[in-house]
Amino acid sequence: xxxxxxxxxxxxxxxxxxxxxxxxxxxxxxxxxxxxxxxxxxxxxxxxxxxxxxxxxxxxxxxxxxxxxxxxxxxxxxxxxxxxxxxxxxxxxxxxxxxxxxxxxxxxxxxxxxxxxxxxxxxxxxxxxxxxxxxxxxxxxxxxxxxxxxxxxxxxxxxxxxxxxxxxxxxxxxxxxxxxxxxxxxxxxxxxxxxxxxxxxxxxxxxxxxxxxxxxxxxxxxxxxxxxxxxxxxxxxxxxxxxxxxxxxxxxxxxxxxxxxx
Amino acid sequence: xxxxxxxxxxxxxxxxxxxxxxxxxxxxxxxxxxxxxxxxxxxxxxxxxxxxxxxxxxxxxxxxxxxxxxxxxxxxxxxxxxxxxxxxxxxxxxxxxxxxxxxxxxxxxxxxxxxxxxxxxxxxxxxxxxxxxxxxxxxxxxxxxxxxxxxxxxxxxxxxxxxxxxxxxxxxxxxxxxxxxxxxxxxxxxxxxxxxxxxxxxxxxxxxxxxxxxxxxxxxxxxxxxxxxxxxxxxxxxxxxxxxxxxxxxxxxxxxxxxxxxxxxxxxxxxxxxxxxxxxxxxxxxxxxxxxxxxxxxxxxxxxxxxxxxxxxxxxxxxxxxxxxxxxxxxxxxxxxxxxxxxxxxxxxxxxxxxxxxxxxxxxxxxxxxxxxxxxxxxx
Numbered sequence: 001x002x003x004x005x006x007x008x009x010x011x012x013x014x015x016x017x018x019x020x021x022x023x024x025x026x027x028x029x030x031x032x033x034x035x036x037x038x039x040x041x042x043x044x045x046x047x048x049x050x051x052x053x054x055x056x057x058x059x060x061x062x063x064x065x066x067x068x069x070x071x072x073x074x075x076x077x078x079x080x081x082x083x084x085x086x087x088x089x090x091x092x093x094x095x096x097x098x099x100x101x102x103x104x105x106x107x108x109x110x111x112x113x114x115x116x117x118x119x120x121x122x123x124x125x126x127x128x129x130x131x132x133x134x135x136x137x138x139x140x141x142x143x144x145x146x147x148x149x150x151x152x153x154x155x156x157x158x159x160x161x162x163x164x165x166x167x168x169x170x171x172x173x174x175x176x177x178x179x180x181x182x183x184x185x186x187x188x189x190x191x192x193x194x195x196x197x198x199x200x201x202x203x204x205x206x207x208x209x210x211x212x213x214x215x216x217x218x219x220x221x222x223x224x225x226x227x228x229x230x231x232x233x234x235x236x237x238x239x240x241x242x243x244x245x246x247x248x249x250x251x252x253x254x255x256x257x258x259x260x261x262x
Numbered sequence: 263x264x265x266x267x268x269x270x271x272x273x274x275x276x277x278x279x280x281x282x283x284x285x286x287x288x289x290x291x292x293x294x295x296x297x298x299x300x301x302x303x304x305x306x307x308x309x310x311x312x313x314x315x316x317x318x319x320x321x322x323x324x325x326x327x328x329x330x331x332x333x334x335x336x337x338x339x340x341x342x343x344x345x346x347x348x349x350x351x352x353x354x355x356x357x358x359x360x361x362x363x364x365x366x367x368x369x370x371x372x373x374x375x376x377x378x379x380x381x382x383x384x385x386x387x388x389x390x391x392x393x394x395x396x397x398x399x400x401x402x403x404x405x406x407x408x409x410x411x412x413x414x415x416x417x418x419x420x421x422x423x424x425x426x427x428x429x430x431x432x433x434x435x436x437x438x439x440x441x442x443x444x445x446x447x448x449x450x451x452x453x454x455x456x457x458x459x460x461x462x463x464x465x466x467x468x469x470x471x472x473x474x475x476x477x478x479x480x481x482x483x484x485x486x487x488x489x490x491x492x493x494x495x496x497x498x499x500x501x502x503x504x505x506x507x508x509x510x511x512x513x514x515x516x517x518x519x520x521x522x523x524x525x526x527x528x529x530x531x532x533x534x535x536x537x538x539x540x541x542x543x544x545x546x547x548x549x550x551x552x553x554x555x556x557x558x559x560x561x562x563x564x565x566x567x568x569x570x571x572x573x574x575x576x577x578x579x580x581x582x583x584x585x586x587x588x589x590x591x592x593x594x595x596x597x598x599x600x601x602x603x604x605x606x607x608x609x610x611x612x613x614x615x616x617x618x619x620x621x622x623x624x625x626x627x628x629x630x631x632x633x634x635x636x637x638x639x640x641x642x
Contacts, residue, residue, distance in 0.1 A: 057324060097408065122467075124331050124334050125604075234407065241466050241488070
């Protein structure tokens, strides 16, 4: 089995060119996702979805008095980050999939087999990152494949290959975790003390295979502070179901015995 | 300073040029004032999303764009929850009614409700699939960790057993035989077991998700849905002409009491995740469902017990009809609440529920507007 591969997306290197979005769509043949203006900075896509597997976020802060909105003057008010499927260590979509369409690849990625998926859309509500989505016209669910085809051929995923600043790095998970630590230390040394790593290893998701270096609180990048895999609720759920079934059984039995079968 | 001032003239011309009117010139000045004071100008047909500057901050999330994806189930799914719940409970009722030697009509009708629901349920489930022709792909694996997978096997077991039980039950009406009786008993028993699953698993199904309003109520959802299904099942059998059954009335009362308690509990719990159960369209539907399945049928059944011979039956029919409608509304309400919950970006980001500055709720004067006003030396 090959070593687990991963993405490290460094928002401090991203220039917001969206080359990753274009490369992803072209390589994977993903349809256009409509031409809408969101009004939110230069982000006219909004979020990853069935037709957007890479999505550049434009995190724009309200300008400080005395400084122009996007001027070079401090404090910086504009950062970018290319979002993608997190390929969770414990993946909600994979556990939820009732057809076995969603599998773990030999590279540790989470892959939806399009020839098996029947579009039940249970994975959609099972993803704590809001990544996977059903394409209504096609019927099936889609998300980032981690360029499984390219990886099998020993190639770098399309987005990482096209990234002009190496903001998207591709490599072995362990190496990239080290690299992320090194990068944050380096940034801190340079006085950028709000640089941090997003890799929720302390939750039930158990870490992700697409880690991020962000500036400031990851919340402003729509990265949840405590993503949980929904299967942690299963035990409570089935306990409540057993109670419900017990009430139904005992109640019905009592009613008919007490009612003398009437 | 002078450059900025020249781009924003101190005063508009006091006299309007001939091609305009004073009212229109005043409107322009009003727009300018509003822009300066609030940082944004609202008007008919204009949706200044994100203006004047989009706010992405740890307090406001990423422009308030939802983090989670909304459920993509269509109308079939809440109806499926309803039909499956009622039919599952009816299968249990049919079995115990038959065991305790209840009236044949009651057993027949309960088997009918179970069989109809058991056939309707998979039809609705398949219709909702993005690729219905691939329904059988769900039977190629069994995953105990996926409530959807477990549920598919419950549905697949319930359909044939409940239908077979009804067929045997129907044929027995014409020619009684030991074989038919055995078939009805055996398949009836299995349909009751699967029925218990049908009535409860849908609560687990939506609870074991990333949707906050669902997973935060996982402790009670399956029981809640089971009681809702019991109420609907009992009521459907009653409405088929079994309003005189004391056992069904007791069960109906129990379901109504249970749903009333559940309603009280939900009303008393005030946590951010439960907002969609009380506010908006989902709140109205959920509360209506609760009222129609709990307090209203409870009152009607009590009134029926106290009423005279003539009114008693009418009141019980009203209680039953209310419960059936209430169960359907409860399912629709909960599913819609899931949509509203997924749209609420504050929950998964653990943001303060109130006083979060979203784009729609900017403070009266933005930092930018204030700064530029001060820079321009304006105090009007």
